[in-house]
Amino acid sequence: MDKMNVFQQFIYYFQENGGYVFSQFLRHFLISIYGVIFAAVVAIPIGIAISRKRKLASWIIRLANIIQTVPSLAMISILMIGLGLGPTVVIVTVFLYSLLPIIKNTYTGMIQVDKNILDVGKGMGMTAWQRLYMVELPLSVSVIMAGIRNALVVAIGITAIGAFVGAGGLGDIIIRGTNATDGTSIILAGALPTALMAIITDWVLGIIERKLDPVSKHAVQGN
Template identity: 85%
Template sequence: MDLQQMNLLEQFIYYFRENGSYVFAQFLRHFLISIYGVLFAAIVAVPLGIWISRHHKIADWIIRIANIIQTVPSLAMISILMIGLGLGVNVVIVTVFLYSLLPIVKNTYTGMNQVDKNILDVGKGMGMTSWQRLYMIELPLSVSVIMAGIRNALVVAIGITAIGAFVGAGGLGDIIIRGTNATDGASIILAGALPTALMAIITDWVLGIVERKLDPAKTSQ
């Protein structure tokens, strides 16, 4: 390790020692914004994915619209929403919500279509209603695919939330912006970027565990 890297490490440690509580507060704020956006998206997208799995003619249109939303650059999306919603957290939550729709809708749709039709016929033959087949057969068998979509949405959301600092939403992106504006801000940028990456890794790992726990095929092994 050369002298420049040593100095960067020392500055990084010093910044954390002096601003640890601030970094933690922004970490928590960043995480909650991401969670809220994805949670609201899941509340809408999972039922929507189930519905279009029963109405295949409209499924392509719904997924196409979600694809179009996904192609809009995140900074442009925030700027557009800012016109109607103003500055602050709400703009970022709505942005995360919109970007989370595609992976959750698409994975829910795919997971529901992958359920073996023979199993559904057996359930129907046993006298199960459509709601009973949904909750007792279709959702348990497709939950791993749905969770994979939520995992992807949350990892993307963590990155999008960092941009929210430009509209006064706070989060770890605020620390990164401060670093870019500082004369010697490499250590400050790292103080925002490393926790952001760590958050994405830990979140994906935890949701991976939840996915395996909910998957009946994996829990039975």
């Protein structure tokens, strides 16, 4: 099959199934972002906690690292035994894989805050909670955002595998293409939007990360 023919079939597939591709694109993105949001709700407090109790940091990060060593397809298969088929098992898988980058970046961002700044806040009579919300989190938020950014890009790839357990998403289109006789154009109809989603997500979150960076904001205000 020549390239021109594949391209024509690709365009034809989108013309005939554009609504379906868009619905699967949206489903794919929502599954990914739900898993990462749930992970952030759990992982950010853990990262803050281990920055206070640094003896626990290596153990918590090592445990999160162990989760990362399990292949994503194997993780989905294991969770499927208890959670069954559908998007829930994929959301939980994304949640587990998102813990490490968010915990690690939160911990790194928190411990990099200048202790002199914290001492000034303490000298001004600020409580521990006030120092956390008014000093530590604003100074480390760009590093935390980088962890969320990495987690979401990885989550988009993991969600594609979720089609094997009936979760839907763009992976469902890719699987249909692999089962078709001349399915190259169908595979591209699922693979290209997946890649585009990852690229756009990384780009947008990269902009947000730079906007939240206090050093970058200070440099812009200085100019």
